[in-house]
Amino acid sequence: MTWFLIAFIVVIPPAWAVLAYNRLITLRVEVKNAWHQIDVQLKRRHDLIPNLVTVVKGYMDFEQETLEKVVKARTKALSASSFHEKAVSEIGLSQAVSGLLAVIENYPTLKANENVLRLQEELTTTENRIAFARQFYNDLVANFRTKIEVFPDNIIASVFHFRPAEYFSADAEDRALPKADMSARPK
Amino acid sequence: MPLTFIEIEKQKSWRIGVLLLALICLYFLAAIFLLLGLSVIFPFLFLYSVTNPLNLAAIFAFSLIAGGMHFWFAASGAVQRVIRQLDAAPPDPEDSLHMQLINITKELHIATGNTRKMSCMVIPSLSMNALAVDDLNGEAVIAVTEGLLSKLSRAQMEAVMAHEAYHILSGDCMETTVAASFFGMYASALEKLRNIDEEKYRGYHPAFLLFWVLVRLSQMLNMLISREREYRADAASIRMTRNPLAMAEVLYILSRGWTGVGLISSGIEMLCIVNPEPGELDESEGWWSNLMATHPPISKRIKTLLMIAHMNKSALKVRPEVNTGTGDMSPTGEVSSFACPSCKESLFVMSYEKTTVHQCYSCGGIMVENNKIPRILARREVPCTDRIRSLAKAVLTDNQRNLTVRRLRSASIKLSHPLKCPKCRNTMFRKFYSLAYLLEIDRCNVCGITWFDKDELEMLQCLIENKITASIALPGLEEEA
Known part of the structure; x- marks a missing residue:
């Protein structure tokens, strides 16, 4: 009985520690992978925007401001270095693109143009993909953060220095802006 | 209800296990009923009682093999079978509406974390319906009719696709595919037997009794197909699209259009977003309807979605821009x-x-x-x-x-x-x-x-x-x- 107890004490805690550690590593890799998925979609958007701007420029003489906003937001997003900067600038770009897509709706000549329609669909799907990738990433981050903070997994997390991943979202002050609602995706 | 698609996927395996168990039980019951029936008709053939433990073990072994084989055959080639039946084809990338469908499917993969490969198909029919099929070969297909594709806006189509994606990820599709094959297979066998009977056996065919029992029991399988799953799929759709009104609009449009009566056969109606031929049970409430019907009443689904959107029925009357052509x-x-x-x-x-x-x-x-x-x-x-x-x-x-x-x-x-x-x-x-x-x-x-x-x-x-x-x-x- 004593030997059994000793074996129990010697085997169970290390086995649990290995399992908990592996689980945390898996979650961290999943979070990283989800972030790369967002990155792929962001790159797709950065490549698409110049095409759209070139096509719609001639038709939208009175909407230069909207176009400039998009171009500026894209430049800002491209130059962002830190994770936080990137998150904030990309959300700004999303809003600018949503504005542009809404404006296109008001131009019947633009809507009749096959090229514009194709680009509009491409941009709409890219915006959706970014939103969904972001949602999926944030779900995984929530899972990871919960795992790090709950007992007894938090012991392993602190021993091996697992840091909570950041959510892909705007700051509180950004959210206070009137257009910060990401749910208003283009239809 | 689980909040994320990651958690939905995790629940799948145990639900399929429950279905397999139910299949085995159904075969076991069918065999017992059949033997009891035969022992009454031909008592001299059955020297030992059916309740003998050895006989029971033999019957159980038979049901285990029959249930397992049935599950395998029903769930392994189901997608191709249904696709052939409906004459569905992959979308044409050169068609702008079909391209939109392809894009939405790609968006779904991202929203669900690429956990499951799903492809989309178009059914060349003017009716309005959508269905999802899944099988053990790893194929999962969401099929949409041409009629529905042309009547819905992009936001509404996203809602439909998210609804169907939930059914695939949660294992609902596997359940319904197996249940549909169960019912369809025996119902058609029974129908064929009836035709033969009239000519040769004058209504007395040895297999007739077995198939009759199996058809009755397969109807009981509907009890497993809970109508709650449609509410859950609606909720998952809202979580993805953040647009409860779009889903309500879809159901409103579907409730007023031709949903494929006559085109979608009775075997696969439970795979559809709305029942193509809703009976009294589908449109009523109560414990018996909840138990037997596969779809909840559309009006209740619309009401729930409107409540979430904080809107009333008048919002549905405003028709958003749809994908119809200009005629030019x-x-x-x-x-x-x-x-x-x-x-x-x-x-x-x-x-x-x-x-x-x-x-x-x-x-x-x-x-x-x-x-x-x-x-x-x-x-x-x-x-x-x-x-x-x-x-x-x-x-x-x-x-x-x-x-x-x-x-x-x-x-x-x-x-x-x-x-x-x-x-x-x-x-x-x-x-x-x-x-x-x-x-x-x-x-x-x-x-x-x-x-x-x-x-x-x-x-x-x-x-x-x-x-x-x-x-x-x-x-x-x-x-x-």
Whole structure:
């Protein structure tokens, strides 16, 4: 009985520690992978925007401001270095693109143009993909953060220095802006 | 309910396990009933009681094997079976609406974390419905009818696809696919037996009893297909699209359109977003309906979604922009590689009803690939001109008279100069589009194209849109009577 107890004490805690550690590593890799998925979609958007701007420029003489906003937001997003900067600038770009897509709706000549329609669909799907990738990433981050903070997994997390991943979202002050609602995706 | 698609996927395996267990139990019960029945009819054949432990073990072993085999056969090739049955085809990337569907499917993969490969298909039907099928081969398909695709906006289509994706990820599809195959297989076997019986056995076939018991038991499997799963799928759709109103609008549109009665057979109706032929059970509430029906009442689903959206029913009356065509034919600037079969001039690629057709500028004839015809017909929403309407009616009456005369004389159509197919140069067949819509068209059966003379395509659209059909009776005789 004593030997059994000793074996129990010697085997169970290390086995649990290995399992908990592996689980945390898996979650961290999943979070990283989800972030790369967002990155792929962001790159797709950065490549698409110049095409759209070139096509719609001639038709939208009175909407230069909207176009400039998009171009500026894209430049800002491209130059962002830190994770936080990137998150904030990309959300700004999303809003600018949503504005542009809404404006296109008001131009019947633009809507009749096959090229514009194709680009509009491409941009709409890219915006959706970014939103969904972001949602999926944030779900995984929530899972990871919960795992790090709950007992007894938090012991392993602190021993091996697992840091909570950041959510892909705007700051509180950004959210206070009137257009910060990401749910208003283009239809 | 789990909040994320990651958690939904995790729940799948145990639910499929429960289904397998239910199948084994059903076979066990069927075998017991059958043996009990036979022991009453032929007592001398059964020396030992059915309740003998050894016999019970043997019956259990049989049900284990039968249940396992059934599950495997039902769930392994289900997708291909259903796709063949509905004549569904992959979307055409050159068609803007189909491209939208492809894009939405890609978005779904991202929203669900690429945990499951899902592909989309289009059913060439003017009805409005969508369904999801899944099987053990790892294939999962969301199929949408051409009619639904043309009537919904992008946001609404996203809602439908997210709803169906939930069914695939949660294992609902696997459950329904197996349950549908169970019912469909035995019901058709029973139907075949009935036909044989009348001729040879006069109603007494040994397998008749077994299949009758199995059909009755398979109906009980409906109890496992909870109608709650539709509410859960609606909720998952909202979580993805953040747009409860879009889902409510979809259900509202579906509740007022043709959802495929007659097209979608009774075996697969439980796979659809709404039951194509809702019975009294589907539209009522109470413990018995909850137990037996596969779909909840549409009105309750709409009410729940509107409540989440903080809106009332009047919001549904405002129809958002839909994907119907403008009815205008505009040139794409491309010259087609085919020549007009009638006047031999080059054809031009034209954009029409969000797809492309080939038109002859000289005679006004149009060449359309057969798979594009249902799309064009489904996307028509602009009222046709008075000229086309009166022309269509006149042609229809004329053809009706010709057909009746021809039938009475048992003659066939004889053309002095049959047209040659612009693609393969084979002779095209001149035939009616259908017996309901008596418009003569030229069709090449080798390469699957149809030639419409000037105004014929618009006339066909007008006849279908306004449901103007030919009556089979002789107009002359009707007047006399």
